[in-house]
Amino acid sequence: MTDKTAQVRTTIEVNPTPRTEEVEPKHRYAPNMLPDSATSLPGWLRLPVLSPLRKLRRNRLWPYLALLGPGVVAAAAGDDAGGIATYASAGASYGYTLLWALLVVTVSLVLVQEMCARMGAVTGKGLSDLIREQFGVGWTMLAVLVLFVANTGVTISEFVGVAAAAGLFGIPAWVAVPPVAFLIWWSITKGSYKAVEKVFLLLSLALFSYIIAAFLAKPPWGEVGASFFKPTISLAPADLFVLVALIGTTITPYMQLFVQSGVVEKGVTPSDYKYTRFDTVFGAIFSDVVAAFIIIATAATLFAHHIQINSAADAAKALEPVAGSSATILFAVGLFGASVLAAGVLPLATAYSVTESLGFEKGVSLSFTEAPVFMGLFTALVVIGALVAMIPGLPLFTVLIVVQVLNGSLLPILLVFIVRLASNKGIMGRYAIGPVYRVLAWASVVVISIAVVLMLVTLFVA
Amino acid sequence: MFYLSELIGKAVRGQQGDQVARIRDLVVELLKADTGRGSALPVDEEGEPFELELPVVKGLLATTSHKHEPFFLPIEQIKSLGKDGARLSSPKVDLQPFERREGEMLLARDVWDKQVIDLESRKVVRVNDVALTGAISSNDPAEAGRWWVWGVDISIGGLLRRLHLTRLVHAITRKPVHPKIVRWQHLDLFGSNVPGGAPLPHEKLSHLHPVEIARITDSVSYRQGAEIIASLDDTLAADTLEEIEAERQTDIVEQIPEARAADILDEMAPDEASDLLAELPEDKAGALLDQMDEEDAEEVRYLMRYPEHSAGGLMTTDFVRVPATMTVAQVIETHKLVFLSADLIYYIYVTDSEDDQKLVGVITVRDLLVHDRNHAVGDFMLTDFLSVRPSENEREVARKMAEYNLLALPVVDRDDTLLGVVTVDDALDAVLPESWKKRLPRIFS
Numbered sequence: 001m002t003d004k005t006a007q008v009r010t011t012i013e014v015n016p017t018p019r020t021e022e023v024e025p026k027h028r029y030a031p032n033m034l035p036d037s038a039t040s041l042p043g044w045l046r047l048p049v050l051s052p053l054r055k056l057r058r059n060r061l062w063p064y065l066a067l068l069g070p071g072v073v074a075a076a077a078g079d080d081a082g083g084i085a086t087y088a089s090a091g092a093s094y095g096y097t098l099l100w101a102l103l104v105v106t107v108s109l110v111l112v113q114e115m116c117a118r119m120g121a122v123t124g125k126g127l128s129d130l131i132r133e134q135f136g137v138g139w140t141m142l143a144v145l146v147l148f149v150a151n152t153g154v155t156i157s158e159f160v161g162v163a164a165a166a167g168l169f170g171i172p173a174w175v176a177v178p179p180v181a182f183l184i185w186w187s188i189t190k191g192s193y194k195a196v197e198k199v200f201l202l203l204s205l206a207l208f209s210y211i212i213a214a215f216l217a218k219p220p221w222g223e224v225g226a227s228f229f230k231p232t233i234s235l236a237p238a239d240l241f242v243l244v245a246l247i248g249t250t251i252t253p254y255m256q257l258f259v260q261s262g263v264v265e266k267g268v269t270p271s272d273y274k275y276t277r278f279d280t281v282f283g284a285i286f287s288d289v290v291a292a293f294i295i296i297a298t299a300a301t302l303f304a305h306h307i308q309i310n311s312a313a314d315a316a317k318a319l320e321p322v323a324g325s326s327a328t329i330l331f332a333v334g335l336f337g338a339s340v341l342a343a344g345v346l347p348l349a350t351a352y353s354v355t356e357s358l359g360f361e362k363g364v365s366l367s368f369t370e371a372p373v374f375m376g377l378f379t380a381l382v383v384i385g386a387l388v389a390m391i392p393g394l395p396l397f398t399v400l401i402v403v404q405v406l407n408g409s410l411l412p413i414l415l416v417f418i419v420r421l422a423s424n425k426g427i428m429g430r431y432a433i434g435p436v437y438r439v440l441a442w443a444s445v446v447v448i449s450i451a452v453v454l455m456l457v458t459l460f461v462a
Numbered sequence: 463m464f465y466l467s468e469l470i471g472k473a474v475r476g477q478q479g480d481q482v483a484r485i486r487d488l489v490v491e492l493l494k495a496d497t498g499r500g501s502a503l504p505v506d507e508e509g510e511p512f513e514l515e516l517p518v519v520k521g522l523l524a525t526t527s528h529k530h531e532p533f534f535l536p537i538e539q540i541k542s543l544g545k546d547g548a549r550l551s552s553p554k555v556d557l558q559p560f561e562r563r564e565g566e567m568l569l570a571r572d573v574w575d576k577q578v579i580d581l582e583s584r585k586v587v588r589v590n591d592v593a594l595t596g597a598i599s600s601n602d603p604a605e606a607g608r609w610w611v612w613g614v615d616i617s618i619g620g621l622l623r624r625l626h627l628t629r630l631v632h633a634i635t636r637k638p639v640h641p642k643i644v645r646w647q648h649l650d651l652f653g654s655n656v657p658g659g660a661p662l663p664h665e666k667l668s669h670l671h672p673v674e675i676a677r678i679t680d681s682v683s684y685r686q687g688a689e690i691i692a693s694l695d696d697t698l699a700a701d702t703l704e705e706i707e708a709e710r711q712t713d714i715v716e717q718i719p720e721a722r723a724a725d726i727l728d729e730m731a732p733d734e735a736s737d738l739l740a741e742l743p744e745d746k747a748g749a750l751l752d753q754m755d756e757e758d759a760e761e762v763r764y765l766m767r768y769p770e771h772s773a774g775g776l777m778t779t780d781f782v783r784v785p786a787t788m789t790v791a792q793v794i795e796t797h798k799l800v801f802l803s804a805d806l807i808y809y810i811y812v813t814d815s816e817d818d819q820k821l822v823g824v825i826t827v828r829d830l831l832v833h834d835r836n837h838a839v840g841d842f843m844l845t846d847f848l849s850v851r852p853s854e855n856e857r858e859v860a861r862k863m864a865e866y867n868l869l870a871l872p873v874v875d876r877d878d879t880l881l882g883v884v885t886v887d888d889a890l891d892a893v894l895p896e897s898w899k900k901r902l903p904r905i906f907s
């Protein structure tokens with residue numbers, strides 16, 4: 001580039017603006033050393049209109065908001081059909097007494113999600129990848145099996161959520177579920193899911209009305225606050241059942257997978273990890289704040305009037321302070337949105353992680369012949385979920401909660417993998433979790449395991 | 463041929479058949495191409511000698527029941543190795559604590575379950591099992607007692623073999639499960655799979671097209687991607703990096719030592735380099751610019767001033783420019799280097815003189831071929847041409863190029879001073895929907 005560089009060079013000599021901080025720190029590396037001609041640009045152009053990303057890196061607060069991503073999305077997905085059912089019936093049947101458990105579970109959730117996000121940023125690999133590379137084929141099969149069973153359960157629960165929402169409008173499941181299943185399958189295989197997703201995300205926002213409902217119900221705030229710090233443990237099978245469901249729906253196995261893969265796909269590295277940590281911790285806490293309000297709202301309305309939740313219609317009653325006679329519609333819309341949202345992502349995420357760790361071809365743009373295992377798994381999960389949800393006379397709300405108990409029971413297996421990986425210096429280097437963190441993480445695993453074992457024992461004794 | 467999964471856990475027996483220990487891992491040495499061990503290499507099934515450097519088995523890692531720390535058994539002490547385990551050749555065993563040496567790998571720890579690049583299908587695959595081979599003609603004492611890594615099995619069969627389920631599945635399906643072996647010579651491994659790292663040569667990769675290498679780096683972690691990029695020569699690394707998505711580019715560049723990254727940036731087209739640097743944190747971008755070649759760095763700085771989604775942000779300074787007074791012969795003679803390196807040479811931009819950069823016309827390479835060698839380019843240049851301002855929106859630029867079927871558009875300021883050129887590939891990139899460009903759909907974020 002003979003002429004060009006000559007041109008640029010001469011101008012530098014003519015106008016040797018020192019490249020120092022005081023010139024204008026924002027454009028330190030794109031200094032005002034312009035060829036004469038370029039100074040004739042319109043004024044607004046001379047001050048570069050920065051792209052969103054460039055702006056991000058220069059501004060202190062923005063990154064925190066704009067990088068709100070995998071952590072928040074994963075955690076928000078925790079408040080899905082199963083979550084609503086579990087929190088609502090916990091509030092309706094036990095009042096405020098389970099709030100302390102939610103607090104403990106939130107701490108565990110923060111730890112677990114943070115470990116996964118951290119692993120994603122440090123290694124650039126997904127959770128199932130790391131398990132395969134570190135623990136070998138045998139353990140991978142166990143982890144894959146756990147994930148597959150848990151995720152199949154959750155997928156079913158999402159379609160059950162669709163059926164329940166449709167039921168509130170008086171639409172039978174066999175009318176509502178097949179088109180939804182097809183829409184999900186079709187939009188994902190055709191690659192237009194992102195657009196569809198936004199619609200359902202918007203619909204699911206209706207569930208925030210629980211927060212308003214909690215305030216409008218005027219609960220005794222003193223008692224509510226105190227119950228966060230008043231552990232009550234009951235060894236009755238039914239009580240332990242709800243406790244494990246609460247754990248299982250708050251710390252879902254797929255969420256860990258999800259948050260780690262999300263961090264990897266976003267291309268987060270240790271150098272910008274602090275934003276992701278904020279996102280993850282914020283997401284986990286936010287999700288559980290919503291959960292707490294669902295419990296408070298149902299406790300203040302349903303528990304106070306001794307109404308047990310046996311159906312979606314019962315759960316909707318807690319929204320009556322907000323929407324009055326339209327409470328059912330509000331609840332149905334929110335439930336529908338949240339369910340479809342998760343029903344799309346789950347089969348996809350499951351197919352991804354299973355094929356990834358076993359080394360099969362993957363990707364939604366591939367055909368059945370190119371990626372038989374991937375497409376087969378994805379399709380099978382959608383079909384199974386839809387079919388189960390269409391079983392006539394299925395006790396929908398019970399299914400939702402049983403799935404969460406299954407999740408909770410399988411969770412400890414996955415947590416052991418996570419904690420062992422996150423504390424492995426060989427993988428994590430200096431980003432491995434420290435001794436205090438490790439103790440807390442193991443404590444979470446132990447506490448959750450004890451709850452699960454107690455539930456299983458009492459279940460079989462009874 | 464036998465598989466690693468058939469060896470691990472099997473007994474190491476003494477000469478009387480008494481079990482001494484169990485096999486835990488196999489130590490192999492990665493041979494360099496130029497070691498000239500041709501005579502010692504075994505022959506394959508067709509009787510041809512192995513044409514390439516297969517890793518040779520150096521020894522076993524084994525454990526005894528009462529000693530959990532694995533010890534090293536040099537291959538010289540092994541008489542036979544196969545599905546029945548290993549048999550010692552001497553009555554005395556020389557136990558050595560194991561310490562990995564440079565160029566050595568543990569097959570079970572460093573290769574099993576790891577990702578490798580299959581150069582034939584040009585994809586990243588996961589190793590389900592490792593296939594080993596011994597010398598075919600074991601009559602020759604020089605060749606007996608040597609074993610090599612033949613390739614890796616990436617099939618479901620390999621997975622089932624690892625889980626010891628082959629027989630069960632065979633009994634159910636009544637169909638043999640065929641292995642799918644990727645031969646060692648078609649493999650490229652990641653040094654980062656070996657703890658502490660192994661300096662593995664990636665020279666086989668450099669035969670692939672930059673787009674293919676980019677696709678491979680897309681399907682591994684950013685650290686492995688950086689390993690691939692760093693292993694290529696500067697030009698290929700630059701070409702490959704240009705094919706990678708912006709976010710990932712920065713992740714990869716941050717992993718590469720600054721001096722090397724600056725060398726690669728020098729080789730990139732200035733518009734691509736400026737886009738990449740703009741995405742990096744300021745201090746990092748500044749450090750890289752400081753280490754870049756001064757001329758290249760200056761061009762990049764110049765381009766970085768323009769907003770991303772404008773003609774100025776899209777344009778490159780890598781194009782051919784001649785003064786109107788030059789003759790055809792002069793243009794060809796004096797611009798050989800530029801013709802060799804510039805992004806797009808079909809259009810040649812004509813300025814009114816060497817010093818003044820006012821754009822007065824455009825000629826094409828076709829003109830150079832057909833016009834008399836002594837004609838000045840100013841005599842036949844096209845003076846009625848299309849140009850855009852640096853502030854023009856990228857979509858508008860692309861639309862103009864599509865409408866007038868152009869390969870490039872000059873970017874000029876108010877006084878018609880030539881600032882840069884937008885080429886059709888960048889314009890296309892700017893307007894294509896995101897989802898078309900993604901190689902793997904994103905599902906989580």
